[in-house]
Amino acid sequence: MSTSDTRDRGALYRAVDGFEKTAIAVLLGLMTMVTFANVVLRYLFNSSLIWGLEVTLILFAWLVLFGVSYCVKVTAHLGVDALLNVLPSGPRRVLTLLAGVICLIYALLLLKGAWDYWAPYASLDRTAGRWFPTGFEETRDQAWYITDQVPMVPVLRWLEPLINMGEEYEKLPRVVGYTMLPVGVSLLLFRFAQAFVDVVRGKRESFIVSHEAEDDVADAQARAAQSEKEA
Template sequence: MSTHNQTTKGFEETAIAIILGLMTMITFVNVVMRYVFNSSLIWGLEVTLILFAWLVLFGVSYGVKVTAHLGVDALTNILPTPARRFLALVAAVVCIAYAFLLLKGAWDYWAPYAALDRTSGRWFPTGFEKTRSQAWYITDQVPMLDFLRFLEGWINEGEAYDKFPRVIPYAILPVGMALLLFRFIQATFRIWRGQQDSLIVSHEVEDEIDHLQDTRSET
């Protein structure tokens, strides 16, 4: 594995680990406050849900990166290597197109919250169309952080936010879909170069079982 891949893999694993750690910490603190101090973090559940959404969307692209997604390969495994590689490339191209559509939809959903314009075109973007700003939408319970007050002047026409603006938690939609598209493109190049057989999980469990059997037979 290249140094770049190791660095990227480490970054993604770190991000996921941080999110899991924050979710665990907030939930633990909330439980202690509720049962020990008869109080609670009003915003705790909403923040945990936001973090879970970030975790899932990071995990989707990371699963493509490490070929952790499940799939059925009973048919492709009986084909010769050239045919199997061709089908893997076809599947990869379809996944790239699908991820691109998801990215367009994600941008179009998130853009109004950032006071930006949606893309025009039903399937593929043909430009941008004037979109009514929804930057004033806020979360239900999450308090506003003072160091993010600059967003009030940037996207909310100077109006103060009473709660945390939705533009930030919803940003994972275009970010996550862009990362997914990038990972599919990476996987396609790896298949083309013969570094990877498919987009789905490899037979790691079977390999481990074979390795254990070989180890036992040697002993």
């Protein structure tokens, strides 16, 4: 999507777009820094950051969840379009819209699951209902769970009176790492909704990666073969 297209969008779109790009860049930078520091410490000083691997795993999980929603935006997800390619434009559009509705339902189900998994670690209640939320049900508090090796960050001490009844965390609480679950799935739902609206408005033809490049390659090969025959 071009810069002009981004400017034409609303403030919410620009804010989400900037947030995603910044977060992905920061996560990649932090992963690189932690891994590089560990390599230097191990081979030059026979030491290591004991929490380095766990932090890298958390950052990588965050990066994957950010990437899922961002790939919806840039149409980078793979898919099977063999049936769509043999259909005329009308039925193809109907099936694309149907796929969009299924994606939205899937994202909503994921969001419920993400909240229900994360909520106990944040001292909150899970939602009631098997498929869609019908309210909240009392849930056993799991806010005291901590990571294995990641030290507590002083700037996050405000979490202790908020969700841990004032008890100090010895290590980083798991709620911090798991917060990316509802955030990431919310972004995915936002991107699916945005893509669906674009398909309805005719600004987008599909939710999966385009095969135009493959068609261009095939055309180029056909022209090269024709040129050889003529020569």
